[in-house]
Amino acid sequence: MKVEIRADDSVHIEGYVNVCERESRPVATPYGKVNEVIAEGTFQRAVDSADEVGLMVDHERLIGSTKTGLELSEDAIGLRAELDTSDEEVVEAAKAGKIKGWSFGFRKAVDSLEQRAEKLPLRRITELVLDEVSLIINKNPCYSATSVEVRADGDIDVEQRAYVETTVEVTDRTTTTAYDDGSVYTRKVHNENVVEETSGVIDYTEFDNRLAALRRV
Known part of the structure; x- marks a missing residue:
C-alpha cells in the first residue's frame, strides 16, 4: 500500500484490496472455517456490474464510493484500489502510520467447495456482488474484518475479507x-x-x- 500525504492535508492511497488465485489463511464462511481463493476475473466482473461500490472505514463509516473518486479495477495481481480523501480520521491515521490494510464486503457468492484430506476445505469463488471496500484503521484485520453474517433463515447477509499489507509506504x-x-x-x-x-x-x-x-x- 502506498500512502501519500498531500500539502492540502489530503491523502492519496493506492494498493491491493485482495489478490486473485492465492489461497487465503483460514476464514469464516457459510461452510465453516475454510481456505479461500477468489478466481481471476471475479473482481472485474463485480466492479463492472456494480452501480456503486462504497468506500468505508473499518466497515462502519461510509466516506466515499466509486461515484466520488474511488477507483477499482482488477489487474494481473488482484483487485486494485486508488483514492484521494480529506477524511479527518484517515488523514490522521496516515500521518501516524496506523492504516493497517484493506478489507472488502460482498454477498451472493457463487462458489464450489473442495474437501481435502489433511487441510481445511478449499472454497473457490467465481462470482460475487461487491458492496464496499474498507480501509482498516481501528480493527484487527486478521479477525474483526474477516467474518460472515448469516440471518435466521440461513441466507447470507454479507461476508467480509481482510487483506493485511505487509508493507505500507508513507510519503x-x-x-x-x-x-x-x-x-x-x-x-x-x-x-x-x-x-x-x-x-x-x-x-x-x-x-x-x-x-x-x-x-x-
Missing part, C-alpha cells in the same frame, strides 16, 4: 522536476527522509505527432 510529498533536455527527476520524501528517487526522459512523441497533424490542416 509526505512527491516532487517532480523537468529539465530542458527532456529528462525528469522524481523524489518521494517522508519525515524529511528520501524514500525513493527515480529519473527518466519525457516522451514527447505523442505531442509532436499531434502538432505535426495540426500543421498539415
Whole structure:
C-alpha cells in the first residue's frame, strides 16, 4: 500500500484490496472455517456490474464510493484500489502510520467447495456482488474484518475479507522536476527522509505527432 500525504492535508492511497488465485489463511464462511481463493476475473466482473461500490472505514463509516473518486479495477495481481480523501480520521491515521490494510464486503457468492484430506476445505469463488471496500484503521484485520453474517433463515447477509499489507509506504510529498533536455527527476520524501528517487526522459512523441497533424490542416 502506498500512502501519500498531500500539502492540502489530503491523502492519496493506492494498493491491493485482495489478490486473485492465492489461497487465503483460514476464514469464516457459510461452510465453516475454510481456505479461500477468489478466481481471476471475479473482481472485474463485480466492479463492472456494480452501480456503486462504497468506500468505508473499518466497515462502519461510509466516506466515499466509486461515484466520488474511488477507483477499482482488477489487474494481473488482484483487485486494485486508488483514492484521494480529506477524511479527518484517515488523514490522521496516515500521518501516524496506523492504516493497517484493506478489507472488502460482498454477498451472493457463487462458489464450489473442495474437501481435502489433511487441510481445511478449499472454497473457490467465481462470482460475487461487491458492496464496499474498507480501509482498516481501528480493527484487527486478521479477525474483526474477516467474518460472515448469516440471518435466521440461513441466507447470507454479507461476508467480509481482510487483506493485511505487509508493507505500507508513507510519503509526505512527491516532487517532480523537468529539465530542458527532456529528462525528469522524481523524489518521494517522508519525515524529511528520501524514500525513493527515480529519473527518466519525457516522451514527447505523442505531442509532436499531434502538432505535426495540426500543421498539415
